[in-house]
Amino acid sequence: MSKPSKPVLLIVTEAALEHPDAVPLSPADMERVNGVVRTYQGLDEPLKQFYDVRYLTPFDYPGEPKKRGMLHHNRPFPVPQQKSLRTVFPSTRDMDKRIGDLKPAHVHIATEGPMGLRAMNYCKKHGISVSSAFHTNWQQYVKEEGFGIPGVPRDVAAKATLAFLKRFHKKADAVMAATPELKEGLVDWGLKGEKIHLVNRGVDTKIFRPYKPEESPSKEEYIVCIGRVAPGKGVEDFCNLDTRGIRKIVVGTGPIFEELKAKHPEVEWAGYQQGANLGKYYAGAKLFVLPSETETLGMTVMESLACGTPVAALTRGGHQPIINAAPGLGVMKDKLQDAVDSALEHPEQFMPRDKIAAFAHKTMSWAHEAENFHDMAEAAKPQAKKRKFRFGRSS
Structure with missing residues (x-):
């Protein structure tokens, strides 16, 4: 692989399409389209002025579903309550090799799932700057819909989800939020305000415009x-x-x-x-x-x-x-x-x-928001420290 002329930005996301360039999209991918998918579709092109943009998604993992062991084997599974969405418990060694081979200048974790946890682990261990994104009010969603696990009350599930989200985002060197209100909410969770960066979403004005x-x-x-x-x-x-x-x-x-x-x-x-x-x-x-x-x-x-x-x-x-x-x-x-x-x-x-x-x-404007994203990634670099990530302990 030839050395890229721009620094590598790796975006780790469990909100992804299997065949994003297909026209038309497959029925399965149509069901997977959501605001997170469309956010990074919109940011992709303008971010390329700063980075060689790469993605790591569940569809990069074929997995070995019949084998056990979190260290050596990848285990794909559907997202609870959202069966059309897919994620994976990636093996530690596989994730380490993928990120290590890319040598990213910055890693951005778009979703707070098992792939994000593995990526956060690697970045904290190897001193790579890492940002997270708060896209979804999972704690509120779980409170309304539950985990889909019999015997788990919704309020208990919501409290567990909130505790998880707080710990996850506290570990990032920078956190992406779309609005000042979301930033205030994250500060209320105990995150430092100076590490929360506003990166809104934009629209493609060639498509979204008045029509006759x-x-x-x-x-x-x-x-x-x-x-x-x-x-x-x-x-x-x-x-x-x-x-x-x-x-x-x-x-x-x-x-x-x-x-x-x-x-x-x-x-x-x-x-x-x-x-x-x-x-x-x-x-x-x-x-x-x-x-x-x-x-x-x-x-x-x-x-x-x-x-x-x-x-x-x-x-x-x-x-x-x-x-x-x-x-x-x-x-x-x-x-x-x-x-x-x-x-x-x-x-x-x-x-x-x-x-x-x-x-x-x-x-x-997507171009303006890509600049905000770049500023966030640059601000994260001095915060990156080479230490082992121990989930559950705030830094």
Whole structure:
């Protein structure tokens, strides 16, 4: 292997696609697309001005599922409650060899799973700077959905998850958070504020933009919900909304897609969409509804605004600073039905759609966020210390 001209950035992520370059994506990969996957898809190209970007994902591990031993063998398995997602307990020796061969200048751990633990172990042992990312409110998700293990109460599972997350992120040399509110939350967990860096998400303005009315995917007026159809995402809450006769469309797929589709035939189920087709679903909608309250950011909110479509959402979740960035971008209420009612009764509260799109395009850029990421990685380097990582002890 020829020596790269730029320093190697290794991104370790369990949120990944098996065949990311396939057109169209396989049905299995369609179910795996989420905000974490799309974050690093968006950062990938602009990060290449700084780094030779490499990835380590569960699909790099074929595994030996019939063999035992955490030291020598890799063990793939599905994520609990999210069977379409895959992770792996990588062997210590295999992980050490993979990272050692790459000689990365910096390692970024995008997900707090077993691969991330192994990578953190290696980096702390060998003095490589390492950053982590807080993308998912796992403790809140687990509180609502549980581990899927009989006999484990949800509140117990949530407390265990929170303790795990605190310890994990305290070990990183730098931590990536999308919003000031998330940073404040991590500080409340006991992390040092100076090691938490804001790296937001951006939008591809070539795809997410206003489209002509005749390009709308529906001839009828409609309200749309876009995202993974998975537990904890509030999709059924969207299905149950009273929209005063206005059509409801769900765009996306996931582990409970078929179940909800059968249960709610009155809703149009558009399945997985990408590229301009996805942009047209946003742009053609009267309103975009975000029913989830566990989002750490709400990337779909940014995409909707970039298409000029206002948002109705709950007052809980990381999307709040996006909607509050300017008057007239959306409406938030404690109850989702109240937010939708307000949006339908008082459309005058929103900016004109062209101004919503113009504001989003001006303030949401992947190139800018790649620069923020680079600054985070550079800040992590002096913090890297050659010491053995002992999980469970804060440094």
